[in-house]
Amino acid sequence: MSGPAVRFDAVGLKLGGVEILRDVNLSVAGGAIHCLIGPNGGGKTSLVRCLLGQMPHTGNIEVDWGENRTIGYVPQFLDFDKALPVTVSDFMAMVCQKRRPAFLGLNKSNRRLSDAALDRVGLNGKRKSKLGSLSGGERQRVLFAQALIPSPALLVLDEPMTSMDEVGAAVFVNIIRELAADGV
Template identity: 60%
Template sequence: MTAAANLTSACGPRIEFDGIDLTLGRTRILENVRFSVAPGSVHAIVGPNGGGKSSLIKTLLGQMPHQGQLTLHWPGEREVIGSVPQALEFDRGLPMTVDDFMAAMCQRRPAFLGLSRRVRPEIDAALQRVGMLDKRKRRMGALSGGERQRVLLAQGLIPEPQLLVLDEPMSALDEAGIQVFEQLLHGWRRAGTTVLWIEHDLEAVLRLADRVTGLSRQVLFDAPPAQALTPERLLGLFSVHPRSESLA
């Protein structure tokens, strides 16, 4: 299903980035970033390390101050945002199981009291979708990097999001995990979920995204994948160091 065909059934919001500027200390991270994300689409952001990709989604999640206008046009009263970070930083010596982690992330009841009956069906379903239900009693520290990434994907599914923000979710996945992720991505598109997806795997972006924005402090291109990921455009995006500026 294409993004255009999905607009009428989209449950996710349209996102407008209009002249977004971000300065940290005396360093300009983002400058005049303008593009829009269609509702119910899978929209990828690509670019060099240090180009401002993660900073941009942190502005969307309200985690960084910014200038400019950032607007989410929700289709109804329900406004649910899910996010999956690039990696999980924690003490691997902690005796925290997968169930403990899901409880801490997905319910108000203290995790040491176990899973609540109210959210347990959702957690069961999320772990099943990412192929981790049979490892729910394993310690998080004993999981492989790809397995931990699957658990991060699972927590992003609860509650079922209308907008999902993904920061390089494929970075630690093995082949089986990549297949799980691609199945999830197709499911989100069918459900009309808006997906904003930072990714370094350009082949995956070419196959799976509806639209691609190239970001290196500024927007260098914004187009469908076949038009965006040309050798000329990618050379321009990745051949120079991100042009972060120190303010005089």
């Protein structure tokens, strides 16, 4: 199994009259690890957001999907009020459940998915912890766990190792290697 290939053809982006991206042409093979490297403010996150459909752009972005048309996404950081009484489990419920309100908690099948994802990133013991009490690296691992829940064919990571310590970084790298071996 191999994840989808992605092709950027003459992609451009302007924000407030400022040209952020111009004539980006790029082909990304499926089932492999690829990295965008560039200076701060160089448009990497903007290109990712174009791929995710979050930014209006010119040109064309094509994704050669197979049967699984699911994207997992880990943003650079989670911007939220740290004083909110949201636990890791509450956050995972918001991600997992489409029809059931998050305040009712996870149903059994989603609880298993959430626990497996948190366990995979080494945070199952933090389910009852307040999201705002976690370190920046632990919050990144929670975001990574939520991106794994839909079993994505394409995993898009935007500076995912921001604030991670050595242990978190090692967990992250191992999971990425496993996913790549599985064709994600």
